[in-house]
Amino acid sequence: MxxxxxxxxxxxxxxxxxxxxxxxxxxxxxxxxxVTSPYLGDLPNFVAQMQGLFVGVITTTLQGHLTWANSRFQVRCGHRLPKLLGRPLNNLLGGPPLDDATQALIATGLTGYEAFQFDLPDPCPAYANGWLRVRMQPAVCVGGARVGQV
Structure with missing residues (x-):
C-alpha cells in the first residue's frame, strides 16, 4: 500500500x-x-485526389534532398522509395548530369525558397526521349516555418 x-x-x-x-x-x-477547408474536405482525401493529378508527387528537404515520393512517381521512374530517399533534385533519377542552366535554376529556387520548375529526361521506356516536368513549391507548416518543397 x-x-x-x-x-x-x-x-x-x-x-x-x-x-x-x-x-x-x-x-x-x-x-x-x-488543414481542413470547407472547399476541400478532409486533408487525406484532398491529398489522395491531388496525387491523381500528377505523374508523381515528391517532397524534399530545404536543401532539395528527396524525403518522400508517391507510388506513381516510383513506378514511373522505376525506383522504390528506399533507393530515392536522400537523392538531390539535380540527380533525382541517377541519370546523366543536368546541364548547368538547370542546376543553377534548382539552386536558385532552393536558396530563394521560391516556386520553380525544371525538366528531367523521362526514365520510363514507354516515354523514351520524353521529359518529366518537375514543379516545386515551397512547403510551410501551420506556424509558417519552412519545411521543404513539394
Missing amino acids: LSEPSCEALQHLLGERDAEIMALRSQLTVSQLA
Missing part, C-alpha cells in the same frame, strides 16, 4: 498529465481546422 505522500504525489502527477492531454487535444483541434 502507498503512503500518504506517495499517493498525493501520484495524484498530482496524474493531474498534470490530464492537463497536458487537454492542452494537446486543443492543439490538435486547431491544427485539424488549419
Whole structure:
C-alpha cells in the first residue's frame, strides 16, 4: 500500500498529465481546422485526389534532398522509395548530369525558397526521349516555418 505522500504525489502527477492531454487535444483541434477547408474536405482525401493529378508527387528537404515520393512517381521512374530517399533534385533519377542552366535554376529556387520548375529526361521506356516536368513549391507548416518543397 502507498503512503500518504506517495499517493498525493501520484495524484498530482496524474493531474498534470490530464492537463497536458487537454492542452494537446486543443492543439490538435486547431491544427485539424488549419488543414481542413470547407472547399476541400478532409486533408487525406484532398491529398489522395491531388496525387491523381500528377505523374508523381515528391517532397524534399530545404536543401532539395528527396524525403518522400508517391507510388506513381516510383513506378514511373522505376525506383522504390528506399533507393530515392536522400537523392538531390539535380540527380533525382541517377541519370546523366543536368546541364548547368538547370542546376543553377534548382539552386536558385532552393536558396530563394521560391516556386520553380525544371525538366528531367523521362526514365520510363514507354516515354523514351520524353521529359518529366518537375514543379516545386515551397512547403510551410501551420506556424509558417519552412519545411521543404513539394
